[in-house]
Amino acid sequence: MEKGLWKRWLQGIGRITGEVKERLKELWSQKSVRPEEWEELEEMLIGADIGPALAAEIVEEFRRLKERSREDTSWEEWLYGKLVAFFEEGEHLLFPRAQPETLKAVFLVGINGVGKTTTAGKLAYLAREKGERVVLISADTFRAAANEQLEIWARRAGCRFFRGAQGADPAAVVYDGLQSALKEKETLAIVDTAGRSHVNRNLLAELEKVSRVIRRFLPEEQVEHLLVLDALAGQNAFAQVESIARVVPLTGIILTKWDSQAKGGILFRVRKEFGLPVKYLGVGEGIEDLIPFEACEFVRAIVS
Amino acid sequence: MDRVFEQLAEKFAGVFKKLRGKGRLTAEEVDEALRDLRLVLLESDVHYRVVKDLIARVRERAVGREVLESVTPAEMVIKILWDEIRQILGGGAKDLHVPPVTPALFLLVGLQGSGKTTTCGKLGLFLKQRHYLPVLTSTDTRRPAAREQLRILASSAGLDFFDLPSARHPLEVVQAARRYAREKGRDVVLVDTAGRLHVEEELLRELQELTRGEEFHETLLVLDATTGQEAIRVAERFREWVNPTGIILTKVDTDARGGAVLSIVAQTGWPVKLIGVGEKLDQLEVFHPERMASRILGMGDTLSLIEKIERAITEEERKKLEKQVTKEEFTLEDFLEELRRLRRVGSFEDIMNMLPASLRGALSQVDGERSLKRTEAIILSMTREERRNPGIINASRKRRIAQGSGTTVQEVNRLLREFEEIRKLWKKMKKGHTLPFAKRKGFFGFGF
Ligand SMILES: Nc1nc2c(ncn2[C@@H]2O[C@H](COP(=O)(O)OP(=O)(O)OP(=O)(O)O)[C@@H](O)[C@H]2O)c(=O)[nH]1
Ligand SMILES: Nc1nc2c(ncn2[C@@H]2O[C@H](COP(=O)(O)OP(=O)(O)OP(=O)(O)O)[C@@H](O)[C@H]2O)c(=O)[nH]1
Ligand SMILES: [Mg+2]
Numbered sequence A: 001m002e003k004g005l006w007k008r009w010l011q012g013i014g015r016i017t018g019e020v021k022e023r024l025k026e027l028w029s030q031k032s033v034r035p036e037e038w039e040e041l042e043e044m045l046i047g048a049d050i051g052p053a054l055a056a057e058i059v060e061e062f063r064r065l066k067e068r069s070r071e072d073t074s075w076e077e078w079l080y081g082k083l084v085a086f087f088e089e090g091e092h093l094l095f096p097r098a099q100p101e102t103l104k105a106v107f108l109v110g111i112n113g114v115g116k117t118t119t120a121g122k123l124a125y126l127a128r129e130k131g132e133r134v135v136l137i138s139a140d141t142f143r144a145a146a147n148e149q150l151e152i153w154a155r156r157a158g159c160r161f162f163r164g165a166q167g168a169d170p171a172a173v174v175y176d177g178l179q180s181a182l183k184e185k186e187t188l189a190i191v192d193t194a195g196r197s198h199v200n201r202n203l204l205a206e207l208e209k210v211s212r213v214i215r216r217f218l219p220e221e222q223v224e225h226l227l228v229l230d231a232l233a234g235q236n237a238f239a240q241v242e243s244i245a246r247v248v249p250l251t252g253i254i255l256t257k258w259d260s261q262a263k264g265g266i267l268f269r270v271r272k273e274f275g276l277p278v279k280y281l282g283v284g285e286g287i288e289d290l291i292p293f294e295a296c297e298f299v300r301a302i303v304s
Numbered sequence B: 001m002d003r004v005f006e007q008l009a010e011k012f013a014g015v016f017k018k019l020r021g022k023g024r025l026t027a028e029e030v031d032e033a034l035r036d037l038r039l040v041l042l043e044s045d046v047h048y049r050v051v052k053d054l055i056a057r058v059r060e061r062a063v064g065r066e067v068l069e070s071v072t073p074a075e076m077v078i079k080i081l082w083d084e085i086r087q088i089l090g091g092g093a094k095d096l097h098v099p100p101v102t103p104a105l106f107l108l109v110g111l112q113g114s115g116k117t118t119t120c121g122k123l124g125l126f127l128k129q130r131h132y133l134p135v136l137t138s139t140d141t142r143r144p145a146a147r148e149q150l151r152i153l154a155s156s157a158g159l160d161f162f163d164l165p166s167a168r169h170p171l172e173v174v175q176a177a178r179r180y181a182r183e184k185g186r187d188v189v190l191v192d193t194a195g196r197l198h199v200e201e202e203l204l205r206e207l208q209e210l211t212r213g214e215e216f217h218e219t220l221l222v223l224d225a226t227t228g229q230e231a232i233r234v235a236e237r238f239r240e241w242v243n244p245t246g247i248i249l250t251k252v253d254t255d256a257r258g259g260a261v262l263s264i265v266a267q268t269g270w271p272v273k274l275i276g277v278g279e280k281l282d283q284l285e286v287f288h289p290e291r292m293a294s295r296i297l298g299m300g301d302t303l304s305l306i307e308k309i310e311r312a313i314t315e316e317e318r319k320k321l322e323k324q325v326t327k328e329e330f331t332l333e334d335f336l337e338e339l340r341r342l343r344r345v346g347s348f349e350d351i352m353n354m355l356p357a358s359l360r361g362a363l364s365q366v367d368g369e370r371s372l373k374r375t376e377a378i379i380l381s382m383t384r385e386e387r388r389n390p391g392i393i394n395a396s397r398k399r400r401i402a403q404g405s406g407t408t409v410q411e412v413n414r415l416l417r418e419f420e421e422i423r424k425l426w427k428k429m430k431k432g433h434t435l436p437f438a439k440r441k442g443f444f445g446f447g448f
């Protein structure tokens, strides 16, 4: 990984945990802890958007650990264990079971403005660097200048661009797009979709339909359904995962705007409650600002 | 959507069950209730510091005579909290003001993807409908096709769009747009900007230079309703650099509870000027603090409905109503009375829109004002006996009623079916499935 990016990544991690770790350390060394202090710790965790329930759980476990133990236990170890348990090794890899040189598809979905189109562009660039032959397919036939936006990204990434007409049926566009990818012997089709409110039934049905087209076209192991979430989102992110997971078989998450210094605590909660792996983090608006999420390194960086 | 509201309703029913039926509340009981409410607020993304302040204030006011001696103490606690939130949200509430200078300059700022460009188009349409002549312009040179996006939006709404592709600096664009507006007799210039994070100092400085170089009459922070705990820092940083004059809250059509806006308003006092409720250009609405307060508390808009009903009901009617709700059965006579009251309270649409979605579903069979009148006619054509005991209405009675009311047997059947549904719902509600605040007031005679 490029050095600058790595650094930014670590910065993000430090932000999630710096304050909290400082606090844990203090509380650990205190003889007794007042109820307000426990509450403060809980609030600090809530402030990182991990949600009230998980925050309470962590505080409670830490409290018990402190009560039970003396010198020989280390809270760092506990924290490492606790955090690492959220993830599995290698789960960030895309298409773990796909044959090389076959056509694969990444289907990007999410609510409005989270960063789908930008992520499509970055992902295309990354995949091309890895030697894939990439086509960017725009299934956003609704938003003004959505096609133009993705087309510019395709140019930047140096890959082919496929679009439908404004107002066309996204499922039909995707079908034609995939067909053309087969013809061109491409190996990766990245499908960008229009942003949609996750409570809009019609738009969810549309998403379902597009997903069905892709799945009819390609076997399961050659398709990734990735939900794009905004790191600045609060607890509503869970409603987003929940309702979108009901219409398409999600296989992972991409968390964008990680450079916002939002604490991104939703990352843990999404993993815990939905079992969905985090695949990438978006860390800026440039084409290289997308980094694979390597959980173990991530946790090690948090705890060390 | 329905399911979400149901969950919220359940959540609240849970909170209230705890408060109900205990008679008087002790300070401990208030605290316990507030503990639950604290979680509700946190789940709604209200910043934890703001939550803390709120809870402390409410506790102070609740653990006192007012609550302890009230007939319905539970309602009082939540009402105090609701009032508090409403007051914060409504504090600076002002309409969007277009000053009498030509042209007035409005600036839209905010994080990436919050909805600035779309809102710029919406605002243009909003002003046009109010007989202003806006011109839209964009200083976004960063996001691919950003200006193209605004140009398309402007043309689809028949709005004037100004672009200066040769500009090297945002200020140049704005200055040129202002000159253009003056020459063409346009009275408002709406300036869209590139999204920027609150931690991107260079970009914030660029924005600051813009606000120092030109006098903006409104600088509006476009805020995404789904924003989490970080919102408060976003507001702090934008305040440091550009000092917004108000907020436009977007994506209110999602089920996000929107606690972020409460955090920000509590922190800054900025008024919420308008809300975005969809992607289309006409989906921009005025902000109702009380609706937002209910939403943050997960209660649909039940409360604004109650307020409205409260205003319309005379004391006498209220007493009669109280009696009615304690009655065991709900008859067509009650139904008729409720319908009439409803007509006085406001338009049917108004009322439906304020209900939580779960109830809206159950009631939508009785759709529209027109059918309200026909329903009334049908019930009036029944005998007293029939109204009290609809079971006796057989085919020949139905024909008579249809004839008498100038409707059809099918309509009579439908009404009876609907009435049966509502009666069932009413019974269920009576069995303790009530939602807050409606115990004595009700809608169609049942509390929700
Ligand atoms: N700082 C930062 N900005 C990002 C990141 N990812 C996307 N953005 C910005 O977020 C804004 C919205 O991105 P888009 O890619 O257009 O979002 P989208 O989900 O395609 O939006 P719709 O198609 O309108 O729903 C743009 O200004 C992007 O530059 C990121 O990781 N960091
Ligand atoms: N559901 C919903 N979507 C909205 C609303 N307002 C804007 N959007 C959508 O949000 C997405 C982002 O909107 P933009 O107007 O491009 O956001 P922006 O702030 O200009 O984005 P950048 O310029 O990249 O920072 C688009 O898909 C819009 O259609 C709203 O009120 N409701
Ligand atoms: Mg897009």
Ligand SMILES: [Mg+2]
Residues within 6 Å of the ligand: B116, B117, B118, B140, B143, B146, B192, B193, B194, B195
């Ligand atoms: Mg924009």
